[in-house]
Amino acid sequence: MWNPAQSLAERRAAGLERRQRTLEPVDGIHARVDGRELLVFCSNDYLGLAADPRLQKAFAAEADLSGVGSGASHFVSGHRPVHDALAERLAAWLHRDRVLLFATGYMANLGVIDALVGRGDRVHQDRLNHASLLDGARLSGARLSRYPHLDMTQLDARLQRNPGARQLIASDGVFSMDGDVAPVAAMAQLAARYGAALMVDDAHGIGVLGRTGGGVLQEADLGQDAVPLLVGTLGKAAGTFGAFVAGPADWIAMLQQQARTQIYTTASPPALAAATLAAIDIIEQDDGRRQHLQDLIKRFRLGAGQLGLRLLTSRTAIQPVLVGDAAEAVAASAELERRGILVSAIRPPTVPVASARLRVTLSALHEDRHVDQLLDALGDIPALRRADEAASAGGAS
Numbered sequence: 001m002w003n004p005a006q007s008l009a010e011r012r013a014a015g016l017e018r019r020q021r022t023l024e025p026v027d028g029i030h031a032r033v034d035g036r037e038l039l040v041f042c043s044n045d046y047l048g049l050a051a052d053p054r055l056q057k058a059f060a061a062e063a064d065l066s067g068v069g070s071g072a073s074h075f076v077s078g079h080r081p082v083h084d085a086l087a088e089r090l091a092a093w094l095h096r097d098r099v100l101l102f103a104t105g106y107m108a109n110l111g112v113i114d115a116l117v118g119r120g121d122r123v124h125q126d127r128l129n130h131a132s133l134l135d136g137a138r139l140s141g142a143r144l145s146r147y148p149h150l151d152m153t154q155l156d157a158r159l160q161r162n163p164g165a166r167q168l169i170a171s172d173g174v175f176s177m178d179g180d181v182a183p184v185a186a187m188a189q190l191a192a193r194y195g196a197a198l199m200v201d202d203a204h205g206i207g208v209l210g211r212t213g214g215g216v217l218q219e220a221d222l223g224q225d226a227v228p229l230l231v232g233t234l235g236k237a238a239g240t241f242g243a244f245v246a247g248p249a250d251w252i253a254m255l256q257q258q259a260r261t262q263i264y265t266t267a268s269p270p271a272l273a274a275a276t277l278a279a280i281d282i283i284e285q286d287d288g289r290r291q292h293l294q295d296l297i298k299r300f301r302l303g304a305g306q307l308g309l310r311l312l313t314s315r316t317a318i319q320p321v322l323v324g325d326a327a328e329a330v331a332a333s334a335e336l337e338r339r340g341i342l343v344s345a346i347r348p349p350t351v352p353v354a355s356a357r358l359r360v361t362l363s364a365l366h367e368d369r370h371v372d373q374l375l376d377a378l379g380d381i382p383a384l385r386r387a388d389e390a391a392s393a394g395g396a397s
């Protein structure tokens with residue numbers, strides 16, 4: 001029978017109960033938590049735009065003009081000129097024909113995969129893909145095949161096994177809990193060879209990677225012919241909220257007709273679209289933010305390597321420190337908090353068993369001294385140092 005208390009108790013006993021913290025933002029990188037001001041290293045606001053006055057102004061101006069709620073779904077009466085402006089702006093920026101807006105990235109992935117495939121089709125996904133991609137496959141009823149992380153030989157073999165079937169490859173662009181980058185060029189080649197559709201969810205690459213922040217596909221110079229479906233989220237580097245899928249006009253027109261998570265939900269507040277438009281101007285033009293972020297990433301990796309911390313192969317703003325044991329990760333997070341730094345511990349099932357970690361994320365608003373402060377604190381936690389090679393500088397790539 002139903003026993004929610006027991007489920008909770010089991011989760012707690014396994015050390016996997018999640019705890020929600022309440023943050024009162026102080027500035028882009030500091031927040032008050034339980035009455036104390038902490039330096040935050042666990043936000044996805046990689047470019048520091050969430051509290052940018054230009055976004056706030058654009059948001060407020062549109063809210064003054066058109067109110068807060070859109071009042072209905074896009075197909076009924078919720079679609080506004082600023083939604084069109086945002087879709088066109090995104091398409092131009094990312095060099096795609098057309099863009100369809102979604103309320104969130106989670107809904108974009110559910111809606112796109114469910115619209116593209118169904119019973120009898122196959123979806124190939126990296127084992128470390130975001131939950132929303134996996135859930136999209138489950139919702140669609142297609143057969144889900146999860147290949148080992150980044151393993152293109154396995155993906156090739158699996159695609160080859162299903163000649164004649166409609167196949168979709170879906171991958172994170174930058175992996176959300178590891179920070180590494182998918183081999184998108186190789187994926188595009190495989191997709192072309194087997195006639196599979198390819199979808200890249202670049203939630204963590206958009207804004208951060210690429211010459212004008214176009215993400216992993218811009219960096220790899222892959223247009224919509226190579227990768228027809230690009231999903232992006234706006235709640236991370238863009239500093240606002242929402243998501244989109246970008247691609248060739250016919251694909252997007254088809255998705256607009258069939259993506260149920262877009263059709264049967266209220267259109268986002270128009271003010272959000274206005275704020276996102278302001279964010280895109282900054283993302284596109286202010287390469288200095290990306291440069292500074294890259295400098296911080298290098299500084300962090302160098303220092304962490306010298307301390308013997310276990311880093312992953314990441315050149316993005318996501319720089320996890322591996323711990324392994326879930327309870328130890330939680331304890332390390334608590335210790336950092338005592339020292340004035342907020343970093344969350346990520347545990348199974350979000351990450352594979354025995355790979356609990358501190359998911360450190362950097363922001364363009366951090367300064368060198370903030371990174372040094374973080375390194376000092378991390379270096380004082382013995383459980384974070386590699387057991388084997390106490391302090392082999394630079395060995396952790």
Ligand SMILES: *Cc1c(COP(=O)(O)O)cnc(C)c1O
Binds near residue numbers: 106
């Ligand atoms: C955060 C994230 C999402 C979900 O986006 P939301 O807009 O927060 O719902 C989807 N995919 C990946 C890879 C993500 O990291």
